[in-house]
Amino acid sequence: GAVVSQHPSRVICKSGTSVKIECRSLDFQATTMFWYRQFPKQSLMLMATSNEGSKATYEQGVEKDKFLINHASLTLSTLTVTSAHPEDSSFYICSATGTSNTGELFFGEGSRLTVL
Amino acid sequence: KQEVTQIPAALSVPEGENLVLNCSFTDSAIYNLQWFRQDPGKGLTSLLLIQSSQREQTSGRLNASLDKSSGRSTLYIAASQPGDSATYLCAGSGGGADGLTFGKGTHLIIQP
Numbered sequence: 430g431a432v433v434s435q436h437p438s439r440v441i442c443k444s445g446t447s448v449k450i451e452c453r454s455l456d457f458q459a460t461t462m463f464w465y466r467q468f469p470k471q472s473l474m475l476m477a478t479s480n481e482g483s484k485a486t487y488e489q490g491v492e493k494d495k496f497l498i499n500h501a502s503l504t505l506s507t508l509t510v511t512s513a514h515p516e517d518s519s520f521y522i523c524s525a526t527g528t529s530n531t532g533e534l535f536f537g538e539g540s541r542l543t544v545l
Numbered sequence: 546k547q548e549v550t551q552i553p554a555a556l557s558v559p560e561g562e563n564l565v566l567n568c569s570f571t572d573s574a575i576y577n578l579q580w581f582r583q584d585p586g587k588g589l590t591s592l593l594l595i596q597s598s599q600r601e602q603t604s605g606r607l608n609a610s611l612d613k614s615s616g617r618s619t620l621y622i623a624a625s626q627p628g629d630s631a632t633y634l635c636a637g638s639g640g641g642a643d644g645l646t647f648g649k650g651t652h653l654i655i656q657p
Contacts, residue, residue: 435588463644463645465644465647471649472634472647472648472649472650473589473634473636473645473647474647475644475645475646478643478644520586522588522589524644524645532576532577532596532638532640533577533579533591533594534579534591534638534644534645535591536581536588536589536591537588538587538588539587539588539589541586
């Protein structure tokens with residue numbers, strides 16, 4: 430099956446710093462990538478949708494200036510949490526869909542962000 | 546907007562039992578429905594994908610059904626094992642550029 434790799438798996442940073450999370454599709458071209466956030470004991474919530482070469486579409490309530498998404502190639506999308514604060518601590522997961530018409534989404538392993 | 550509900554929120558059963566996890570969704574115009582497994586602190590493992598034109602999918606001891614008219618999907622786990630302990634999430638997609646809408650999951654514990 431298709432493989433999506435996410436890096437880093439864990440990151441701890443100080444408040445006020447920026448953190449970049451990468452999401453790569455390893456064996457397929459991902460025309461669309463999605464970023465989700467999961468707080469403890471909560472379900473995954475869609476943050477934004479990114480299409481290669483265009484601006485990301487953010488869900489209501491998600492600050493686009495705080496969560497910068499770049500989808501510069503068909504195999505790489507990045508999420509940058511700018512000026513991170515402790516309330517941004519969460520589990521971030523990316524997913525990607527390829528050219529198949531099944532609409533199946535493939536997920537990365539997730540990135541645990543802890544902001545001190 | 547699609548809403549996905551999972552019942553029960555938690556379930557604990559002895560090893561060897563067959564069990565059913567329930568998922569309901571509000572928008573019957575669903576493109577597909579996926580069931581996932583999530584282990585603590587880990588990412589998602591896709592278990593089964595059911596297209597809107599399908600009624601069920603099977604993989605090993607797992608069987609998932611989809612009834613669009615009633616807005617329901619079930620995940621049946623046969624002969625449960627301790628290794629099946631995890632949180633099971635169902636998620637619906639509207640297709641195209643839509644992401645998935647997730648339920649809150651069912652936390653399953655299989656007692657040895």
